[in-house]
Amino acid sequence: MSSDKAVSNTFSMERLLRDSIIWLGCILLLLIGMILGVNINSDSDTLDSIYKVFGSISGIATLAMASIAAFALSTWKTQFYHEKIYDHLTELETIARNTISHLEAYITANNELRLDDTSEDLIANQHYKDLKKSSYSNFLSEIEKYRIHVGHIFPLLTEHQVKDFKYTFLKFSQDVHALRSSAYQLYVINEFDQAESNKIESEILNLKLDIKDCFQRYWRR
Structure with missing residues (x-):
């Protein structure tokens, strides 16, 4: 920040x-x-x-x-235009980061549940079950916030800028849901694969960096 x-x-x-x-x-x-x-x-x-x-x-x-x-x-x-763009994009970037943070918490919970599948530590097991549930709920809530806030930005952009705006609600929603689905398949449905886990982590990092670069491209103008 x-x-x-x-x-x-x-x-x-x-x-x-x-x-x-x-x-x-x-x-x-x-x-x-x-x-x-x-x-x-x-x-x-x-x-x-x-x-x-x-x-x-x-x-x-x-x-x-x-x-x-x-x-x-x-x-x-x-000046007013740039300040409004800056404020809205900063808020939208925060929402995007929060969404991804909840996704990472969801992945962590699933991984711990996989490792503790045969554990007798019921308290720890329940903790990660609760984390999995709450992180997924917060994940969906932040996506809805993204939908609302991205709509506040478009009236401030030119028609050309709107067309070039990469992380629309549809694009962002599809990307994070795809990552969530991949994590679910890896930790719950299929047999765990470390290479696939590393790939998901890399995709999450790339998404974070790309979102930041995309948004900064607008408020730097």
Whole structure:
């Protein structure tokens, strides 16, 4: 999460820098106007000409201020967009990690039950039965959360980005259910195979890394 906080801090610093530049420009314009106003001799024969000149300058300054305001609004909208994307994707990544963590707990429970199949330690055996049940229930609950939260992101993306978004609910759900099914087959249905167990662990790790990379690709833009 340290990298996530660093990105959030970078967004805040960029916004602060832009706002500081805008305010500095406004203050300088006001100071210039005050200084010139104080130093003008009201009895000067060229007062009318000066009024016209500074009237033009005033118009230019007004146009500049309007441009700065428009730029500030555009900057704010861009900043707001990136912050919303960042917040939603961070939350979605957390849900994805929780889903996978419950899957790993489910796998651990099944493996321990396989090893303790002939054990007389009824307490330990019951513990892993309870873990298997609760982890599977939480696994399904997190998948449902993923379905809800991924729907909050799509309105913030362009049509092209939506099409390129890899981990839709369907894709994510299929991937984690496939891993859960493979684990069930390995530990409950078929004879245990260490190579297959290693393969499942590798696929889980790859899924974690790929999800993180996929999501970061959007909030880094």
